[in-house]
Amino acid sequence: MAEINQTNVERALGGCRWVQHILTYDNVNSTMDVAREAATSGAPEATVVMAACQSRGRGRLARSWSSPEGSLSLSILLYPSEDKLQSLTMMAGLAVARAISDAALIQVDLKWPNDLLIRGRKVGGILVESGYVEGRQFAVIGIGINVNLDAMKFAEIADIATSLSVESGAEVDVLKLLRGIIVEAEALYVNFNSQGIYNEWRQRLVTLGCRVTAVTGKAIIEGLAEDVKMDGSLIIRSDDGRSHNIIAGDVMLRHVS
Structure with a gap:
């Protein structure tokens, strides 16, 4: 498994012109907190924060999100217009689902509003938070994915949770997955098409019906x-x-x- 460090992440995202700044950590409380702090310091749009582990990762409604080694913990800082802000959860869900399909050859479904499912079991989640810095609106997309975690990690919750490696039967290249997410997110964000994003997101929702x-x-x-x-x-x-x-x-x- 490729080590998650500044050098490897920069190499993985090389050529991604959208990415303006990269912050990589061995362990942080939350990549979202780091990204919010970066916003207050005037960090540019498409600042990417990644950590090998999070000690206080969080999901929706202030819930905790476990992020041990072998998971992907990623946040992206953006300064979106109001119409883009409304679509960020949809965009992030599509970007991650597409990237997983490419990196691990696995079909990913979306459960309203922000869960990533494989065969009905949760493999990841997305959280979008927004705020203002000196009158400028910013948003942070937080992405957490169970990538290379073995089945023992889910022994007690195997009916509701899983990982990419468990589902694919092989280790997944987390840096290839990272690059895929960023490339897909850039395509959706830069070439923004609210109707197209909504249509594809709606089609992937297993909640409907x-x-x-x-x-x-x-x-x-x-x-x-x-x-x-x-x-x-x-x-x-x-x-x-x-x-x-x-x-x-x-x-x-x-x-x-």
């Missing part, structure tokens, strides 16, 4: 996941016939209809 239980705030909504809107919100038709527009929350799949 499933009965789901959505937890949003204090509300629990059960019903059929009917569709998603251009802004990424999920439309659920509850059993009483009402339509619910879910902007944020947890969604559990019950079964495919």
Whole structure:
């Protein structure tokens, strides 16, 4: 397995003109925190932060995300326009799914709003955070993927989690995967096409057509996941016939209809 260090990451991303700055660490609390700090220091767009391990990685709703050695922990700092900001989670999901398909020859599905699944089991996740620095809007895309982790890591949660190496039966080149993600993200971001991004993202969503239980705030909504809107919100038709527009929350799949 290629060592994740500054030299190897720079070599892997060589020729990627989009990347303006690279920060690589053996271990950090969170690559997202480093990227946010970089924004406050005036770091350029397409600053990439990568770590071999994270001690305090996080997912949505302030949950922790385990990032041991053998996983990919990556954050990308951007300064998006408002229309691009709305599509960042979709863009990141597509970039990662495409890159995994190329690097590991595995089909990846997306579960609303930000989970990466292989055969129904979680292999990674995406988190987008945004803010302002001196009146300028920035966003950080955080990406966490279980790459080269053996089955023992998932012995207790094998029904819900997996890794690329477990699914492919071989070690995956994490630096090739990194480059693939950056190349795909650049293509989607620079050649921005909101309708095209939405269409492909929607097609990859395994959530649609499933009965789901959505937890949003204090509300629990059960019903059929009917569709998603251009802004990424999920439309659920509850059993009483009402339509619910879910902007944020947890969604559990019950079964495919």
